[in-house]
Amino acid sequence: MINIQTNYAGLTLRNPIIISSSGLTNNAEQNKKLEDAGAGAIVLKSLFEEQIKLQSNVLQQNSDYPEAIDYIYNYVKANQINSYLELIQKTKELCTIPIIASINCYKSDAWIDFANQIAAAGADALELNVFFLETDLTYDYQQTQDFYIKLIRKVKETVSIPVMVKISKMAGNIPALVQTLTINGADGVVLFNRFYQPDIDIHSLKVTASNVFSQPADISDTLRWTAIVSGKVQGASIASSTGIHEWEDVIKCLLAGADAVQLCSTIYKHGHEIISQILTCLEEWMSQKKYQSIDEFKGKLSYTHVADPSLYERAQFMKYYSNRK
Numbered sequence: 001m002i003n004i005q006t007n008y009a010g011l012t013l014r015n016p017i018i019i020s021s022s023g024l025t026n027n028a029e030q031n032k033k034l035e036d037a038g039a040g041a042i043v044l045k046s047l048f049e050e051q052i053k054l055q056s057n058v059l060q061q062n063s064d065y066p067e068a069i070d071y072i073y074n075y076v077k078a079n080q081i082n083s084y085l086e087l088i089q090k091t092k093e094l095c096t097i098p099i100i101a102s103i104n105c106y107k108s109d110a111w112i113d114f115a116n117q118i119a120a121a122g123a124d125a126l127e128l129n130v131f132f133l134e135t136d137l138t139y140d141y142q143q144t145q146d147f148y149i150k151l152i153r154k155v156k157e158t159v160s161i162p163v164m165v166k167i168s169k170m171a172g173n174i175p176a177l178v179q180t181l182t183i184n185g186a187d188g189v190v191l192f193n194r195f196y197q198p199d200i201d202i203h204s205l206k207v208t209a210s211n212v213f214s215q216p217a218d219i220s221d222t223l224r225w226t227a228i229v230s231g232k233v234q235g236a237s238i239a240s241s242t243g244i245h246e247w248e249d250v251i252k253c254l255l256a257g258a259d260a261v262q263l264c265s266t267i268y269k270h271g272h273e274i275i276s277q278i279l280t281c282l283e284e285w286m287s288q289k290k291y292q293s294i295d296e297f298k299g300k301l302s303y304t305h306v307a308d309p310s311l312y313e314r315a316q317f318m319k320y321y322s323n324r325k
């Protein structure tokens with residue numbers, strides 16, 4: 001009997017497919033449909049502190065009373081947090097799979113405040129959606145490291161549910177960052193978030209938004225870093241994310257060392273049916289390979305388990321191009 005259960009960041013999942021934080025997971029009834037379609041866990045759409053600020057700024061502009069600024073901000077904040085807590089509670093009422101809340105903040109006290117309320121509302125875990133795009137020429141990278149350490153320590157002191165950190169592939173030295181996060185209490189990491197991608201329109205001479213969805217080719221970096229991090233960082237629990245579109249991609253991430261995968265663009269493109277198709281193909285592949293459980297092949301091709309780890313590194317790239325005529 002094939003068992004596709006997996007353990008990720010202290011959670012037991014019936015299978016390794018997690019639905020990523022997005023518009024897909026913004027509604028309790030919709031989340032129930034994702035569970036019925038086969039999802040192993042769901043990450044709710046992020047609660048963004050910045051969005052609260054933006055919305056209250058709009059309301060403040062329409063107010064004639066400067067003294068109302070704090071009042072409006074606190075009103076919008078309470079309103080948005082309450083809707084988010086309701087989303088958690090309703091989703092938990094309808095679903096039995098683990099429900100992971102997600103937050104994105106910019107002030108340190110907001111991370112703690114939101115985390116506290118989310119844990120109290122009954123979320124099974126919390127994903128910290130962290131994004132820095134440092135462009136200041138005088139910026140000291142140590143500040144970023146210190147920010148992550150302080151953040152994960154404080155959140156872990158505040159809540160007892162598992163806490164994962166979703167990072168960007170532009171976050172600097174990825175293995176070192178994951179090691180720092182793991183040592184300081186992160187139960188898991190998500191490799192990677194994918195943000196707004198800029199483009200340039202050569203006709204209008206304007207900067208525009210490029211595709212909001214990932215492409216299958218985006219999986220390459222996800223595989224590279226999943227393999228390197230799982231091979232090098234002891235105790236890191238990884239959910240691979242970005243560019244995972246087909247059933248083969250899920251197996252590749254598990255072979256690279258992921259405990260689970262997160263899917264977003266492929267569900268937007270193909271609908272919920274893709275979840276059961278992937279699970280059926282995963283089981284068929286395991287049966288052909290005579291694997292009974294995911295643990296039997298997870299990490300088989302991680303950085304430490306491949307004969308030539310340089311295949312995951314730049315050295316191979318140079319060899320490839322110097323051999324091309």
Ligand SMILES: Cc1cc2nc3c(=O)[nH]c(=O)nc-3n(C[C@H](O)[C@H](O)[C@H](O)COP(=O)(O)O)c2cc1C
Pocket residue numbers: 020021022023045046047102129166192193194212213214215241242243244262263264265266
């Ligand atoms: C429409 C849309 C909304 C998203 N909203 C969020 C969000 O609220 N929080 C978050 O952490 N990631 C968000 N993401 C990023 C996804 O969770 C995911 O990390 C990214 O799309 C890469 O995965 P994929 O290649 O499977 O699409 C969003 C992505 C899309 C396409």
